[in-house]
Structures are given as structure tokens and as C-alpha cells.
Amino acid sequence: RVLGSIDDLPDDVEPYDFIIAGGGTAGSVLASRLSEDPKFNVLVVEAGPDNTNVLELIVPAFQVNITAQYFWNYTSEPMPGLNGRTLPVPRGHVLGGSSSVNGQVYTRGSTDDYKYWARATRDPRWEWDALWPYILRNERWTNPAGGRNASGEYIPKVHGHEGNVLTSLPWNGAFPHELRALENANIQDDEFPILRDVNGGRPIGLSRMQSTIGHGERSSAATAYLGSQVRDRPNLTILLNTYITRVLQSNPTTDDTGLDIRTIEVATRFGDVKRNFTATKELILSAGVIGTPQILLNSGIGNATELSKFGIAPVIDLPDVGQHMTDHVVSVLAWEHAPHNATPLPADLAWEMWERDRTGPLTERHAHLILWSRIPGDSDLFKQHDDPATGPNSPHLEMPFNDPTVSLLALLTPKSEGSVKLRSIDPFDDPLIDLNFFSHPFDMDAIKEGIRTMKRFFTSPAWDGYITGFAGPDPDALSDEEFQNVIKANARTFWHQVGTARMSSKHSAEGVVDGELNLKGAKELRIVDASVFPYVPAAHTQAPVYILAERAVHLIRDAL
Ligand SMILES: Cc1cc2nc3c(=O)[nH]c(=O)nc-3n(C[C@H](O)[C@H](O)[C@H](O)COP(=O)(O)OP(=O)(O)OC[C@H]3O[C@@H](n4cnc5c(N)ncnc54)[C@H](O)[C@@H]3O)c2cc1C
Numbered sequence: 001r002v003l004g005s006i007d008d009l010p011d012d013v014e015p016y017d018f019i020i021a022g023g024g025t026a027g028s029v030l031a032s033r034l035s036e037d038p039k040f041n042v043l044v045v046e047a048g049p050d051n052t053n054v055l056e057l058i059v060p061a062f063q064v065n066i067t068a069q070y071f072w073n074y075t076s077e078p079m080p081g082l083n084g085r086t087l088p089v090p091r092g093h094v095l096g097g098s099s100s101v102n103g104q105v106y107t108r109g110s111t112d113d114y115k116y117w118a119r120a121t122r123d124p125r126w127e128w129d130a131l132w133p134y135i136l137r138n139e140r141w142t143n144p145a146g147g148r149n150a151s152g153e154y155i156p157k158v159h160g161h162e163g164n165v166l167t168s169l170p171w172n173g174a175f176p177h178e179l180r181a182l183e184n185a186n187i188q189d190d191e192f193p194i195l196r197d198v199n200g201g202r203p204i205g206l207s208r209m210q211s212t213i214g215h216g217e218r219s220s221a222a223t224a225y226l227g228s229q230v231r232d233r234p235n236l237t238i239l240l241n242t243y244i245t246r247v248l249q250s251n252p253t254t255d256d257t258g259l260d261i262r263t264i265e266v267a268t269r270f271g272d273v274k275r276n277f278t279a280t281k282e283l284i285l286s287a288g289v290i291g292t293p294q295i296l297l298n299s300g301i302g303n304a305t306e307l308s309k310f311g312i313a314p315v316i317d318l319p320d321v322g323q324h325m326t327d328h329v330v331s332v333l334a335w336e337h338a339p340h341n342a343t344p345l346p347a348d349l350a351w352e353m354w355e356r357d358r359t360g361p362l363t364e365r366h367a368h369l370i371l372w373s374r375i376p377g378d379s380d381l382f383k384q385h386d387d388p389a390t391g392p393n394s395p396h397l398e399m400p401f402n403d404p405t406v407s408l409l410a411l412l413t414p415k416s417e418g419s420v421k422l423r424s425i426d427p428f429d430d431p432l433i434d435l436n437f438f439s440h441p442f443d444m445d446a447i448k449e450g451i452r453t454m455k456r457f458f459t460s461p462a463w464d465g466y467i468t469g470f471a472g473p474d475p476d477a478l479s480d481e482e483f484q485n486v487i488k489a490n491a492r493t494f495w496h497q498v499g500t501a502r503m504s505s506k507h508s509a510e511g512v513v514d515g516e517l518n519l520k521g522a523k524e525l526r527i528v529d530a531s532v533f534p535y536v537p538a539a540h541t542q543a544p545v546y547i548l549a550e551r552a553v554h555l556i557r558d559a560l
Pocket residue numbers: 021022023024025026027045046047048090091092093094095096097098099101102103104105106107242243244245286287288289290291292295494495496497528529530531539540541542543545
């Protein structure tokens with residue numbers, strides 16, 4: 001059942017075996033999977049509203065129209081690396097969390113990204129091969145909207161065909177200017193080969209766009225895991241519009257195995273109706289990369305010295321809470337080009353197509369191709385800096401093929417780290433979010449090399465008669481200072497923050513959770529969301545969250 005308010009929950013609620021704090025991407029997976037077993041009573045608490053019957057959350061292209069009520073509308077701290085600019089930091093504030101509002105790009109990252117998780121935790125069960133069943137379990141590959149034959153554009157065996165989240169290729173093939181990119185990949189096969197499938201573990205080359213879209217609609221964690229049959233389960237309660245302020249000790253500690261933290265304190269948003277719920281088995285924190293550290297810090301779990309300054313009694317001294325946040329910084333480039341041959345369909349016709357049979361341009365959100373690339377190993381960049389890529393299978397750069405007039409270049413392997421800290425002791429106060437872009441010199445130098453890489457891509461004969469020049473910012477035409485100023489003025493986030501409660505090996509003094517996602521110093525409290533990633537993967541981050549959550553379900557079941 002779905003309850004719109006805490007007032008709808010009777011006082012004599014049955015005890016819950018599992019409580020999931022945050023009904024976002026990971027939280028929806030956990031709620032769905034854990035309530036598959038009717039003997040477990042599951043409560044999921046979500047601050048945002050329901051996702052159903054909201055057109056903007058259903059029509060893929062309407063992502064740009066999603067209104068503020070479905071977002072946490074955070075603003076970052078001013079960043080010296082951006083000449084004092086702040087950036088909006090949106091996160092999903094709705095059932096399904098950020099998967100209900102995101103750009104729907106579906107990429108898993110590289111085998112090396114997961115090898116890095118295994119290294120960080122000293123637990124080989126996080127390696128790509130060991131995760132393979134979980135990688136497939138969340139996905140249900142579908143034909144493109146309208147049923148276009150897309151064979152040859154992907155590798156069927158690397159996809160899940162019986163899972164939950166619907167994925168697909170775009171409803172129509174490449175645009176004329178994108179066909180040139182494919183032709184170019186044949187000419188520059190060494191550096192920019194065609195990548196048959198972005199989700200095969202080595203995402204380097206020119207790939208087709210795969211999206212979490214099925215039958216012309218967005219497939220989010222909420223639609224895929226919390227559909228009507230799951231919502232109707234008598235052993236699942238989904239409590240919406242309810243804000244978690246803190247996690248609390250459930251029992252005084254009687255041994256040295258860790259604090260017994262299974263209780264959440266909740267409130268109506270900005271209201272004073274407060275209640276506590278205690279899980280009999282486990283509490284799982286899935287409030288995301290901002291919400292999770294904020295709840296922990298409000299609860300006295302974090303850097304004890306910092307917390308004491310706010311007058312918050314330290315409960316567990318874990319200095320890494322809220323620290324080591326990594327994200328993909330994006331710079332905006334522009335190429336001069338001849339006009340496109342493709343004329344967009346008029347809006348009313350596009351709507352008619354979508355309404356009639358879920359086809360047409362509204363069934364997709366982005367370009368049809370993405371270029372993933374590595375900065376050459378002999379680049380001067382690596383004479384000055386170690387290579388932060390998680391391994392040779394991880395690209396350093398991503399360039400989605402939107403209109404080349406506004407080309408985005410994302411750095412996938414940043415060295416800069418940001419943080420989430422408390423602003424005040426008021427649990428409703430937005431935390432201080434410091435993305436801290438370009439605080440490490442590698443990132444600016446890597447963007448510079450990345451632009452040179454992209455310039456090489458656009459110099460082949462495949463572009464003759466279309467690309468007529470590079471409009472910059474050009475590191476080879478501007479002074480260092482001029483170049484940096486343009487980048488600092490236009491850089492933005494790719495919305496892929498991770499790492500504020502990162503995983504590490506059980507006995508390491510660093511990190512926030514161990515390889516089984518247990519909060520260090522506590523028992524029966526796990527964290528399952530993007531905050532536990534030790535480093536941002538070379539991917540859009542929702543698929544890694546799904547993989548993490550499916551794996552976590554098994555860790556939780558195995559511990560029973
Ligand atoms: C605008 C945008 C575009 C993106 N585009 C893409 C893309 O195209 N492809 C891709 O792969 N990734 C994309 N991402 C990133 C991806 O969606 C996220 O990394 C991923 O969904 C995070 O999952 P999560 O479970 O960690 O957190 P979330 O899905 O954000 O879930 C956290 C949940 O906890 C709830 N919550 C937080 N605090 C509290 C509290 N105190 N009390 C109660 N509930 C709380 C939130 O409301 C939310 O529902 C995008 C993200 C954004 C914001």
C-alpha cells in the first residue's frame with residue numbers, strides 16, 4: 001500500500017522487519033525485492049510524492065519540463081575552481097528518486113570500475129564477473145519504440161532480458177550528421193572505433209545510445225520495481241511525503257560488535273509531527289549521495305570534532321561521512337558546421353505520435369550516439385599526473401553527440417573531490433554541498449587534453465562539407481589563463497555525484513561502510529545508494545546503482 005502522509009499510518013503499525021530510508025533508485029529495488037517474501041514486512045519512507053500519472057515523468061523527452069516539486073533543488077557552494085560560481089545540484093524528490101527525473105542514459109561502466117570496488121573493499125565479489133547475475137537481473141532489454149529493427153546495433157548476450165528496468169535503443173536510426181560520426185569511426189578506427197555495445201564492460205569508442213526507456217515511456221526504479229502489483233502487496237508499506245531526520249540507537253549497546261541502530265526518526269516536511277520506527281531486522285539507508293550523509297551527520301555519525309562544533313553529540317566517529325565526493329565535470333565546446341539536413345517534427349505531430357502509439361521523437365531524450373575515449377597514454381598529461389582511471393578499460397572522456405553547436409565534454413576520471421557538510425543543526429536545512437570542481441590541477445589539464453582529442457576526431461574527411469571549424473574554447477589558440485577562464489565560466493555537472501559514504505575494507509580506518517555495506521561501528525544498518533561508490537564510475541550512474549542494489553538484496557538475505 002501507498003500512503004500519502006504519515007497521518008495515514010495507524011498508531012498500532014505492525015513491527016517492520018526491514019525499513020528502507022529513501023524510496024529512490026536503490027530504495028525501490030530493495031523495497032520490491034525484500035517484500036517478494038511475504039513473511040517479511042517492509043516499510044519504505046520517501047520524502048517526495050508519488051511518481052504515478054505525472055506526464056513529465058512518463059514521456060522521455062519531457063524530462064526537461066519536470067517541475068521543481070520533484071527535485072531537491074540544491075545549490076552548490078561557490079567554487080574557487082569556477083571563479084566563484086555556484087551550480088544547481090538537482091536530485092530526485094519523488095518515488096523512484098533520481099531515476100524518475102534523470103536523463104535516462106543507460107551505461108554500466110567498465111569492468112575496471114567494479115574491480116576498483118573489489119580492491120577498495122578487498123572483496124572480490126564486487127568484480128564485474130561476480131556481479132554478472134546482478135547486472136542482468138535489473139534489466140529487460142526491449143525493441144526500440146515503434147519496433148525498428150536494431151540488430152547489429154547492440155550485442156544481445158550482454159543484456160538482461162527478464163529483469164525489471166526496460167532498456168532500449170532510440171526509436172529511429174542515426175541522423176545524417178551522426179552517420180558521419182560512424183563513417184569517421186571507420187576512418188579513425190585506431191583511436192575512435194565503433195563500439196558494438198556500450199554495456200559490454202569496455203566502453204571505449206563510438207556507441208549507440210541505450211536508455212532506460214521501454215515502449216516509448218521512461219522506465220524508472222518506481223515504474224520498474226514498484227508497479228501496481230508490488231504496491232498491492234500486503235507486506236509492503238510505501239510512506240510518501242515523509243522526511244527522515246535521523247537514525248537512532250534502538251538498544252543500548254551491550255557488546256563490542258557495534259551500535260544497534262535500527263530506528264529512524266521521521267517528520268512531515270517542515271512540520272513537527274514526529275514519529276520513530278524501528279526495524280526488527282535491518283535498517284537500510286538509501287537517501288542518496290546528499291541525503292544519506294546529511295541524515296548520518298544529523299544523527300551524530302561523522303567527524304566527531306566537526307559535529308561537536310554544532311553541539312551534536314558524536315555517536316560514531318567516522319570522518320569520511322560526507323567526504324570524497326566525486327562527480328563528472330562537463331565543459332561546453334562548439335563546432336561551426338553547415339546546417340543539418342534533419343528537420344525536427346513539429347511539436348503537435350510529435351505529441352500525436354506519442355499519444356497514438358508511443359513512437360516518435362518524444363520517446364527519446366538525447367542524441368543517438370556517444371563517443372567514449374581515452375586520453376593517449378603518451379600524453380604529457382601523464383608525465384605530470386598519475387592516471388586516475390580505474391584501469392585500461394575505463395574511458396577518460398565522454399562526448400554525447402548532441403548538436404555540435406553545443407557539444408558537451410565530460411571528464412569521467414576527476415581527481416577533484418567535493419563534500420557534503422551540515423549547514424546547521426536544523427535537519428530540514430539544505431546541507432552545504434561543495435562540488436569543488438577543478439580543485440585538483442589534473443582536471444583542467446585533462447579537459448585540455450580532452451579537447452585536443454575531440455579536435456582530432458573532427459579532422460577526418462568524414463566531416464568534409466559539414467564541420468567547418470572549431471569555435472573553442474581552443475587550448476591551442478588561447479593563453480592558459482584565457483582558456484581556463486572560459487572553462488571555469490561554462491563548466492557544469494553531469495549530475496553523477498557519488499562517494500559521500502564510501503565503501504572500504506572492513507578493518508580500514510577509512511570509509512563509511514564495509515564490503516557488505518554495513519555502517520562501520522554499527523550493526524543492522526546498511527547503506528545502499530550511490531554514496532557508497534568509492535569513486536565515480538566511467539558511466540552515467542543509475543545502472544551501477546541498480547547493480548549495487550540487486551547485489552545488496554542478496555547480502556541482506558544471506559545475513560538472515
Ligand atoms: C538531473 C539528473 C540527471 C541524471 N541523468 C542520468 C542519466 O541520464 N543516466 C544515469 O545513469 N544517471 C543519471 N543521473 C544520476 C542517477 O540518476 C543517480 O546517480 C542515481 O539515480 C542515484 O540513485 P540513489 O539511489 O543513490 O539516489 P536517489 O535515486 O536520488 O534516491 C534517494 C532517495 O532518497 C530520498 N531522500 C533523500 N533524503 C531523504 C530524507 N531525509 N527523508 C526521506 N527521503 C529522502 C530522495 O527523495 C530520493 O527519492 C542523473 C541524475 C540527475 C539528478
